[in-house]
Amino acid sequence: MPVRVESNSYLTEEQHRVYTLREALERNGGTPSGFLELLAAVIDDETWRKVPSGVNNDEPFEDFASFIEAKPPFGLGAKVEDVRILLQIKHPHEGVRHVREQMNRMRAEASRLLGADPSEDPVTRDARDFGGYAKAGGWLFGLKVARCVNPGSNQGEKSETSPRGDHNEVTKVSANEFGRRAGCSAKRVMRFYRAWSKAAEEGLVPVFDDLQPGVDIDLPDAETWGQYYTARSSGDSERGTQITAAAEAEGIRPTKALEITENPTALRVAILADSATAEAARNALMDRLEDDPDLQTVMAKHISDTTTLRKAVAAETKRAGQIEYVRAALEEGAVKTSAGQKIQLTDAVKADAERHLTPSEQASQSSPADAAAAYEVLQQFVVQAVDKDPQVKVEERKAALHGRVRQASKAFEQLSLDDVGELYDEELIQSLEQLTGLLAACIQSMKAAAPRPPLRAVREA
Structure with a gap:
């Protein structure tokens, strides 16, 4: 059937039906006996498909929603959500069977034509909530608590709907009641409440008295929510406050640190x-x-x-000592012998030692095996250098003997000889006598090797 356009002086039958339906909607909001019956007729004979969709446009509407929202004289000039609400109103004569069947057919077809209601479609609803949360984060839920909760209030207790005020406005409820309806604890509700309170004190969000249930406001960025909200009750304690401060100093969310401590x-x-x-x-x-x-x-x-730790500490101490020894030698370009004599390192020896401490600027991170290898390179160099120089070798032996004598002297100095008579022991006496003999032989040998005075000095004496 061809589509016809209405003129100022003439309306087609279909256009007149649309005009009447629009009048019923605009005049009284659509009385059940008027609007619903007209809508049923428009849907039954597909009138909305037989009228043009605009000026100089003979094409019909693509869908029923476009017909509803199109401006007059082509459509109803209404909102789809308003029509959905009107569809829920019962016809005053739905008690009559044929009227009820007509209305049921009309509502079913209208629902099919309009598709799922976004407010009832779980996917759309979840997507909308997700988008809101992605943008505002915890502020979205903080607002819901801030505008609906009045701590300590008993209003709305054990009720599925909130009471009305003097001017029919919805009043706020207690944290307990809000938590009961939300299926969570009042403590969790109050954590959101306190977060909003902190932000309100800093002027970031409105104070509670300026918020009303169901009224949306512009929210701060999601990233700022973590600065005010503590997901753990422990965050309110002195210990929690310290952890929160430390977390903020490190640039992380306090909730993560608090969760670990719990x-x-x-x-x-x-x-x-x-x-x-x-x-x-x-x-x-x-x-x-x-x-x-x-x-x-x-x-x-x-x-x-702990035995294993004690051994590990000893090994690490040895490694660190070897690293320090090698590092100092490479920096000075010389190595000290046991007697304190300095021997200049050759370029080849320095290169060999550095090769085991890779990289050289991070010598302290070298493994125990690397440290021992580098240390051994220098020790071998010292041994070879001492062997090649007789004078140096004598000084090294002399230093070693001095060390042993000092150790022995220190051991005897620490003995108390006042009551040694009470400690008679034949074996001990034999050991001391043997030690005395060794000392006497050592002294005699050293004296025999002492340099003799010049002959002239002897004669003058």
Whole structure:
């Protein structure tokens, strides 16, 4: 059937029906007995498909929603959501069977033509909520609490609908009641409430008295929510405040740090299972160690009481000592012997030592094997250099003997000889006598090797 356009002086039958339907909608909002019956007729004979969709446009409307929203005289000039509401109104004569059947057919066909209501479609609703949260983050839920909750209020308790005020406005409810309707605890509700309160004090969001249930406002960026919201009740304690401050200083969300402190077992599991987490924990302990004497004591005791750790500390001390020895020698270009004599390093020896400390600027990170290899290079060089110079070799032997004599003297100086008579022991006496003989032989040998005075000096004497 061809589409016809209405003129100022003539309306087709279809256009007249549309005009009447629009009049019923505009005049009284669509009385059940008027608007619903006319809408049923427009849908039954597909009138909306038989009228043009615009000026100088003979094409019909693409869909029923376009027909509803099109401006007069082509469409109804209404909102689809308003028509959906009118469709829910019962015809005053729906008690009559044929009227009820007519209305049911009309509502079913209208629903099919309009498609799912966005407010009832779970996918669309979730997508809308997701978009709102992606943009505003926790502020979206903070607003819902801030505009609906009045802590301590008993209004609306145990009710599925909120009471009305003097001017029929919806009043706020207590945190307990809001939590009951939301299916969560009042404590969780109050965490959102306190976050909003902190932001309101700084002027970032409106105060509670300026907010009304169901009224939206512009919200801050999602990234700022973490500065005010603490997801854990522990965040309100002194300990939680310290953790929150430390987290903010590190540029992370306090909620993450607070969650870890509330579950030490989870932290332990992560450290045991993941090397990166273990390294982070170790670095944190070392940072804390400097300013925590109690932790220092506990760590030292734990190390001394644990054989594997004690051995590891000894090995690391040896490695660090060797690294320091090599580093100092390479910087000075010389190495010291046991007697304190300096021997200049050759370029080949320095290169060989540096080769084991790769990279040289990070020598402190070299492995124990690398440190030992570099140390051995210098020690071998010292041994060879001493062997090649008789005078240096004598000085080294003399220094070694001095060291042993000092050790022996120190041992006897620490003995108490006042009551030695009470400690008679034949075996001990034999050992001392043998030691006396060795000392006498050593002294005699050294005196025999003493340089003799010149012959002239002897004669003059």
